[in-house]
Amino acid sequence: xxxxxxxxxxxxxxxxxxxxxxxxxxxxxxxxxxxxxxxxxxxxxxxxxxxxxxxxxxxxxxxxxxxxxxxxxxxxxxxxxxxxxxxxxxxxxxxxxxxxxxxxxxxxxxxxxxxxxxxxxxxxxxxxxxxxxxxxxxxxxxxxxxxxxxxxxxxxxxxxxxxxxxxxxxxxxxxxxxxxxxxxxxx
Amino acid sequence: xxxxxxxxxxxxxxxxxxxxxxxxxxxxxxxxxxxxxxxxxxxxxxxxxxxxxxxxxxxxxxxxxxxxxxxxxxxxxxxxxxxxxxxxxxxxxxxxxxxxxxxxxxxxxxxxxxxxxxxxxxxxxxxxxxxxxxxxxxxxxxxxxxxxxxxxxxxxxxx
Numbered sequence: 001x002x003x004x005x006x007x008x009x010x011x012x013x014x015x016x017x018x019x020x021x022x023x024x025x026x027x028x029x030x031x032x033x034x035x036x037x038x039x040x041x042x043x044x045x046x047x048x049x050x051x052x053x054x055x056x057x058x059x060x061x062x063x064x065x066x067x068x069x070x071x072x073x074x075x076x077x078x079x080x081x082x083x084x085x086x087x088x089x090x091x092x093x094x095x096x097x098x099x100x101x102x103x104x105x106x107x108x109x110x111x112x113x114x115x116x117x118x119x120x121x122x123x124x125x126x127x128x129x130x131x132x133x134x135x136x137x138x139x140x141x142x143x144x145x146x147x148x149x150x151x152x153x154x155x156x157x158x159x160x161x162x163x164x165x166x167x168x169x170x171x172x173x174x175x176x177x178x179x180x181x182x183x184x185x186x187x
Numbered sequence: 188x189x190x191x192x193x194x195x196x197x198x199x200x201x202x203x204x205x206x207x208x209x210x211x212x213x214x215x216x217x218x219x220x221x222x223x224x225x226x227x228x229x230x231x232x233x234x235x236x237x238x239x240x241x242x243x244x245x246x247x248x249x250x251x252x253x254x255x256x257x258x259x260x261x262x263x264x265x266x267x268x269x270x271x272x273x274x275x276x277x278x279x280x281x282x283x284x285x286x287x288x289x290x291x292x293x294x295x296x297x298x299x300x301x302x303x304x305x306x307x308x309x310x311x312x313x314x315x316x317x318x319x320x321x322x323x324x325x326x327x328x329x330x331x332x333x334x335x336x337x338x339x340x341x342x343x344x345x346x
Contacts, residue, residue: 015263021256028252033245046248050255057259058266128239146205147237153206171205179236 012060139174
């Protein structure tokens with residue numbers, strides 16, 4: 001346990017407002033991207049972003065500094081996504097809790113896609129982004145954590161409370177699913 | 188070159204991306220890619236795919252961080268006030284319990300004397316004494332539930 005994470009844990013425990021401001025600023029891009037990849041819905045991602053930080057405030061005393069802060073943060077965000085998907089009965093997000101389900105992800109509505117489309121500029125990136133929406137959310141999640149966040153397999157497994165073998169198999173299947181979801185000639 | 192070698196190359200490549208590859212297998216893969224244009228092309232395309240995935244630009248909505256910071260600060264203030272209120276409630280409850288325990292024998296004697304003087308049945312005196320004890324506690328529970336935002340109205344349905 002480093003001094004930094006220890007200090008972070010102490011600050012979270014006493015609900016230090018300046019520390020929280022700093023953390024929100026620091027992790028805004030990574031957390032929002034994670035939530036957007038998971039939900040495919042910018043408005044929902046925004047709501048969950050705020051709700052995640054409220055949880056960080058309220059449960060800061062539970063951060064024990066044994067894990068990386070970002071893993072703990074993403075785990076909170078992930079649980080919120082699962083809660084919302086259960087409440088709203090969104091099948092694609094429900095799949096996050098279902099280890100071996102192979103149900104494909106259907107984008108919720110045209111508006112969500114077009115909103116996401118605005119976020120991408122290059123042709124390949126657009127193709128990848130749209131293909132991501134076609135694969136199950138639990139594949140999107142591990143692909144993002146591994147190849148975008150560059151998290152270790154063990155960190156991802158700890159964050160998702162699943163065995164490393166499950167993470168590996170989702171990564172293999174996710175890569176294959178993403179490649180097959182790409183339109184002909186893209187990338 | 189047999190089909191199995193291509194499949195093996197694809198498998199090794201995926202493994203190198205996900206969990207890393209032992210040195211010997213990596214050498215075999217490099218050698219194969221050197222000789223097989225199809226596999227090299229396929230792997231280059233996967234590299235491009237991953238590059239595109241890594242560089243997908245996602246812009247955070249304007250002011251999202253500032254709005255979140257404000258909301259978090261407001262919630263922190265709200266919680267601080269609530270916990271201050273809770274502390275006061277605990278102090279008052281503790282004090283009233285302490286006074287209640289200390290004064291119980293005296294009050295019991297008072298109830299007995301009044302009951303005897305007014306010829307009230309013993310059961311009514313005992314019930315009065317129990318109420319004297321229970322009512323403040325019930326008020327305290329109601330106050331705590333109210334503060335925690337419990338809705339005890341029976342008119343609302345499950346949805």
